[in-house]
Structure formats: C-alpha cells, structure tokens
Amino acid sequence: MEPVTLIGAAATLCSTVSFAPQAWKIIKSRDTAAISMLTYSFTVAGFAFWLAYGILLLEWPLIVTNGVCLVLSAFILTMKILPRDGKNAVADAIDPAPGNG
Template sequence: MLPSAELVGYLAAGLTTASFFPQAVKTLRSGDTKAISLGMYALFTSGVALWSLYGLLVNDGPVLAANLITLMPAAIVLQRKIVERR
C-alpha cells in the first residue's frame, strides 16, 4: 500500500526544511555572513515567503508548514547579511 500524497508531502517538506537549518544555525552562531551572497539570500527568502503565501492560498499544509518554518531563520540571516554590508 502506498502512503498518502499528503504524508509524502509532509515528509519531503520536513527533509528539505531540515536540510536548511545546519547552515543557518552555523551562520547565526558565528555571525559570519561574508561568504553568503546577498542577492541569492534575498531571492531565496522572497521565494520562501511566496511559497508560504501559495501554500496558504491553495490550502496546501506541507508547502505552508515547510516554508513558514524556513522563512524565520532565512529572514534573520538575510537581515544580518544586510546589516553586515552597511
């Protein structure tokens, strides 16, 4: 018997979200954002925000949950990168 599509979605969302956290935690702990591309992080964070909105609009729980969870540390790292450039 195959797992439900929703279960697969939540598992995929969990794995991709979890894969983001080690680098984000390392960056937040060290405070070093020199190796991070501002353009890439700005695009990434904007994309995550839009995927969150998409998940909300189409009522897709896995997409919404994964992207809201990822958005928090992504926005913090982006903010630190912007502050570092000043």
C-alpha cells in the same frame, strides 16, 4: 502511509533541515561573508510566494514547510544585512554562551 505523503514529508524534512545548520553556524561565528545577499533575497522571496500559494490553497503542508523555511532564510538574510554589532547582538541574544565568534 501513501507514497505522496511520504514524498511530501521527505521534502519538508529536507527543506527545513537544510537551513538550520547555516543559521546556527552564523549565530556561532557571526560570519556571513560567504553568504550571497542576492541568492538569499531570491530564496526569501521564493519561500514567501510558496507560503502565499499554500495559504491560498489552504494546504497545510505547504504553509508549514514554507513558513519555517521563510523564517530561517529570512534570519540568514537579516544577519547578512546587519552590521557587525547587530550580528553580535542578535547572536548573543540567541546563544549567550561565552567564547562565541
């Protein structure tokens, strides 16, 4: 495998994996107090622009990576914005196990 492909694969793995634990923690705890709405707003916008850039270039690695990161970061931002009842409803729909939060 080419070094450039390995670097791209490592970047994809790191980028996508970095948001999953935060999203899962929010689902389990329903707590977003420590999340910065401003920071996640910029993060979501950045991934949206990177996704658009990848689409314009027809570069599938950029499209897939930034598409997944956009979904995960937008989920976290949405959970930050939602009132407590909304967070509970979304989290229960994803993980209905008793004893959450």
